[in-house]
Amino acid sequence: MVSLDNFFKSAFTVDNVIFGFDEGDLKVLLIKRGEQPFLGKWALPGYFVYPNEDLDGAAVRVLEELTGLKNVYLEQVETFGDVNRHPFGRVITVAYYSLINTKDYILKLKAGSIAQQAEWVALKDVNDIAFDHAAILASCFQRLQRRVRHRPLGFELLPxxxxxxxxxxxxxxxxxxxxxxxxxxxxxxxxxxxxxxxxxxxxxxxxxxxxxxxxxxxxxxxxxxxxxxxxxxxxxxxxxxxxxxxx
Amino acid sequence: MVSLDNFFKSAFTVDNVIFGFDEGDLKVLLIKRGEQPFLGKWALPGYFVYPNEDLDGAAVRVLEELTGLKNVYLEQVETFGDVNRHPFGRVITVAYYSLINTKDYILKLKAGSIAQQAEWVALKDVNDIAFDHAAILASCFQRLQRRVRHRPLGFELLPxxxxxxxxxxxxxxxxxxxxxxxxxxxxxxxxxxxxxxxxxxxxxxxxxxxxxxxxxxxxxxxxxxxxxxxxxxxxxxxxxxxxxxxx
DNA sequence: TCAAAAGTGTTTGGGTTACACCCATGA
DNA sequence: TCATGGGTGTAACCCAAACACTTTTGA
Incomplete structure (x- = not known):
């Protein structure tokens, strides 16, 4: 039997697929990473979960630090944990998506933020993003497509x-x-x-x-x-x- | 900015809600814990994810070690990460459910297994289980209820x-x-x-x-x-x- | 007056629902 | 022959789908 200590060497993050609707297109907010790994590459906004923070809280924080928005629709979707998905060690990530009205959105990029820039990208134009974020995006989009059939979520995305x-x-x-x-x-x-x-x-x-x-x-x-x-x-x-x- | 090292002190587990159908009742396989924490208490079967193991793999392993079954229906549902959900430190858990035919099931309790015993419990009779497992069970059952409307899953539970x-x-x-x-x-x-x-x-x-x-x-x-x-x-x-x- | 998008009803077909009685077997 | 669960059809209703023309405004 292994010592339990061996298990306490992992980390976890949240990644947030932020959907918006503009000019007839469904869009996702992507950031240009300002940190290693994948420095300079486009990615979903996300970050490590702090030791004193629960998962939903971390997802809210990531969103709020980037957009200044609170109290928006946010839903946990799926957790990704392939062994080698992160180059720095064992890091699993809990994926969330949120729905915001792009008219409310004010880009906030704090100094020292993980993001150098952020940009709305039409879903169909997303390609070559960091980590396993393409799979995360696909999973969240699929969830949105299902959810919207059963709950009146569309309004979250409109003025x-x-x-x-x-x-x-x-x-x-x-x-x-x-x-x-x-x-x-x-x-x-x-x-x-x-x-x-x-x-x-x-x-x-x-x-x-x-x-x-x-x-x-x-x-x-x-x-x-x-x-x-x-x-x-x-x-x-x-x-x-x-x-x-x-x- | 905190050193990244501070984040690599967490652990994660999988917990598996194993559904079976017997005597007209939907049942869940619970184990009596053979380890701390919650030693001797009834709980969902689960364990830490090994460093070289992905999440689905860990869920399959937990199931196989307990029941001897492979290739059964298994689906990730939700990840639970409240800060204090585990007394030993920061441990988040990824919840899965699986559907098995109880007639195929042969209880395997290895020496040194985390389980002292295992038992099928009718859903309505489950109470007072360890950790946040009541919430996990509820979430998985809800998912099953939805899924079964849209996919022919019932057969997994029958001979x-x-x-x-x-x-x-x-x-x-x-x-x-x-x-x-x-x-x-x-x-x-x-x-x-x-x-x-x-x-x-x-x-x-x-x-x-x-x-x-x-x-x-x-x-x-x-x-x-x-x-x-x-x-x-x-x-x-x-x-x-x-x-x-x-x- | 023209272009552009808003706004509006009806018909048809198919699926869901509700519902009750006879059949085959072992005891 | 009785108890038990197996097995079957139809009618009413409702909802989803298909479909085209008139209205209002600014240019």
């Missing part, structure tokens, strides 16, 4: 006031499909989670759209009452619907 | 040959609901993932049931073709169906 078309474009970006405008509006409005602000877009060169706001209070009330939101769309293959199986 | 009633009882145990017999059979059979073995139950004091087997080859073929299985049942609240929202 307070938004149009239904913006919301639809966001869902299309996340789900990587096209959605039918009329059906989308019917479903979204049937949730009863949108407040019609009785305001209009201004200064657009076409018919202005109505502005809506997410009714967070009502959502939390629904949750408390035990309602389950299932935003799922059915899945098809070759235009043929695949049957559900249970019940 | 090779089973009856439709056994399968239904299993789903009822996992989902903690009652299911309609006729509708359940219709859906399950419409999956086309069951092989009718043309055999019958024997020695039962009632009309014998047909035996079926899961068609794993066809399932994998379907997966490869991109089919998505959605075994979801709709959710109700007060008998009123809650609308889906997307598309």
């Amino acid at each position: 307070k006031k938004f149009t239904l078309t913006q919301l639809q474009q966001l869902y299309e970006a996340i789900l990587q499909t096209e959605l039918d405008k009329r059906n989308f509006r019917k479903k979204i409005l049937s949730m009863n989670l949108l407040i019609d602000l009785k305001e209009m877009q201004e200064g657009v060169a076409h018919r202005p759209a109505k502005l809506y706001q997410f009714d967070r209070a009502k959502y939390e009330q629904f949750l408390a009452e035990g309602y389950i939101f299932d935003l799922s769309e059915s899945k098809k293959k070759n235009g043929k619907k695949v049957n559900g199986v249970l019940h | 090779k040959k089973f009856t439709l009633t056994q399968l239904q009882q299993l789903y009822e145990a996992i989902l903690q609901t009652e299911l309609d017999k006729r509708n359940f059979r219709k859906k399950i059979l419409s999956m086309n993932l069951l092989i009718d073995l043309k055999e019958m139950q024997e020695g039962v004091a009632h009309r014998p049931a047909k035996l079926y087997q899961f068609d794993r080859a066809k399932y994998e073929q379907f997966l490869a073709e991109g089919y998505i299985f959605d075994l979801s049942e709709s959710k109700k609240k007060n008998g009123k169906k809650v609308n889906g929202v997307l598309h």
Whole structure:
């Protein structure tokens, strides 16, 4: 039997996939690393978890140090622990993703930060990032795609006031499909989670759209009452619907 | 800036929620701990991850050392890292669950194993277990409940040959609901993932049931073709169906 | 008046639900 | 012959999907 001391030589980090939505594209916030290893390379923001800090706390800290944002949607996804994933020793990393409204975002790069610079990169343009971050990003994106079918998360990525078309474009970006405008509006409005602000877009060169706001209070009330939101769309293959199986 | 050395003083473990199905109940395999901390207390099987071992590998090892089983369904769920969750120092744990057929199971308790004994405990009878294992168990069970709606996992928990009633009882145990017999059979059979073995139950004091087997080859073929299985049942609240929202 | 995006209803098909009685076997 | 669980079909309903034209604004 090995002495337990041999096990207390590891470290762990959190890495945070920060999603934002801008110009019709789903984007991720990447940093240019200001430290070894992978100095100067693009990577997901992340850092070691401090001894007196729990995992969620570390994820919040990483996000806050970089963006100044607190109280945003944050969810743990998966832990990556390949033996040689970090050149400095045994380091496993707990991956989180968060959803922020890019309009709220103010880039904060502290002196001595792990990041030299930070940049929003469209998901499809991400390539060659440090560590196993490509796998982490893929896993988090997949989780987001699933979650968004069952919970009204889209609003986290939009400004307070938004149009239904913006919301639809966001869902299309996340789900990587096209959605039918009329059906989308019917479903979204049937949730009863949108407040019609009785305001209009201004200064657009076409018919202005109505502005809506997410009714967070009502959502939390629904949750408390035990309602389950299932935003799922059915899945098809070759235009043929695949049957559900249970019940 | 702290020296990185300060971070390399932690350890991590895996804990494994091993589900089995027996006598109409969903059960978990618990061990009586043969080591400090929590010596003599019931806990989930788990152990430190060795320096040369990745996380999935450690989960497989823990399972295999205890049950002798390999190649079973195993899925990482969540990582728990509260600062004081382990009395010996900073130890985070990666939680997995696995699904096994209790008929295949042969308890192996090696000398010097971390377990003094092991026992199948019905989910509802689990109480007062070591560490934060209650939270881990809850998280894994929740994951199982979700997964089983979308993937044909039930078969992992049954003997090779089973009856439709056994399968239904299993789903009822996992989902903690009652299911309609006729509708359940219709859906399950419409999956086309069951092989009718043309055999019958024997020695039962009632009309014998047909035996079926899961068609794993066809399932994998379907997966490869991109089919998505959605075994979801709709959710109700007060008998009123809650609308889906997307598309 | 033109371009651009907003906004709006109806029909159809398929899947989910609810529901009750006869069958085969061993005791 | 009785108790026990096995096995089967249909009708109603609801939701998802498909689909096209009019409206409003700024340029």
